[in-house]
Amino acid sequence: MKVRRSTIDNKIRIGLIIAFIVGLVLLSVSLYRAMQPKFDNDLVRIPAGEFIMGSDSGRSDERPKHLVYLDTFEIDRYELTNAQYRHFLQVTERTVPRYWSGDEYPPGLENYPVVGVSWDDADAYCKWVGMRLPTEAEWEKACRGTDGRVYPWGDEWDANRANVIVSSVTRSWDEAWTLLATPNAMPVLKPVGSYPTGASPYGVMDMAGNASEWIFDWYNWRDYTGLPDHNPIVTAPPWNHVVRGSAWFDLYGDVEWAKQQSQCSARNSSHETQDPRMGFRCVRTIE
Known part of the structure; x- marks a missing residue:
């Protein structure tokens, strides 16, 4: 009887140990899933082929107009939203945008593009979801398609197709941050996809207006002379990263500037700092 009872006790202990191990595994899986990105991401596939880049x-930095070949890639249809970025911050504890209150964006702005994100944080987010920031060439092709159009919607400027405020609403960054934190004060940013008639030939939204976007x-x-014509990318670091697309405001606040900055070929750059105009979207390579 002693031997039999000892055998039973050993089996019970082994069973408890196995149950404990299984519980740890299930808990680990649950925690891992909780840390993964949770968002509905709408991707647009851009087919391989040539397109007209530059103007x-x-x-001078947009010249010359030239043909570029890109492999197939997919790009976010919309700029990244506050709601998507909030989950990333909860998991990673990276820098919170300046206009947020603690770790919360202003009420009602879940579907607005997140702005005030540094290049480093934008890059980290894209990597976190298994993607990356777009190259200049990828962004421009997604914006203008293959027919060399000037704006995402065609060749003629139309202020009704993009969220670009052509009269200056502010002359300082501090005022811009205040406007973003008090969305009811006046219409500044708009929910992503608010201008469907401003979509690119591929259906990518808000490539003119709303938020300017970080590029890889x-x-x-200098001009484009000397750059490769197959999947071009500039990786040698001088001082600034490229920024593409016009924004909801600028310090100049005039029509001609807004028209120029909304062109698919327009280029800008910025330091890796928070900027009230700056958002981003991600891409992924299709093998």
């Missing part, structure tokens, strides 16, 4: 009538490339202030 012969734009600023470092900014080459």
Whole structure:
């Protein structure tokens, strides 16, 4: 009887140990899933092929107009929203945008593009979801398609197709942050996808207006001469990263500036700091 009872006790102990191990595994899986990105992401596939990049009538850094070949890739249809970015912050504890209150964005702005995100944080988010920031060439192709159009919607400027405030609403960054934190004060940013008639040929939204967007490339202030015509990318770091797309406001506040900045070929750059105009979207390579 003693031997039999000892055998039973050992089996019970082994069973408890196995149950404990299984419980730990299930808990680990649950925690892992809780840390993964939770959002509905709408991706647009951009097929491989050539497109017209640059402009012969734009600023010197947009010249010359030339053909570029890109492999297939997918890009976010919309700029990243506050709600999507909030989950990332909860898991990673990276820098919170300046206009948020603690770790919360202003009420009612869940579907508005997140702005005030540094290049480093934008890059980290895209990697976190298994993607990356777009190259200049990828962004421009997604914006203008293959027909060389000037704006996402065509060749003629139309202020009704993009959230670009052509009269200056502010002359300082501090005022801009205040406006973002008090959305009812006046219409500044808009929910992503609010201008469907401003979509690109591929259906990518808000590539003109709302938020300017961080790009993976470092900014080459010279023209495009000498860059490869197959999947070009500038990786040598001078000082700034490229920024593409016009924004909900600028410090100039005039129509001609808004028109120029809304062109698909327009280029800008910025330091890796928080900027009330700056948002982003991600892409992924299709093998």
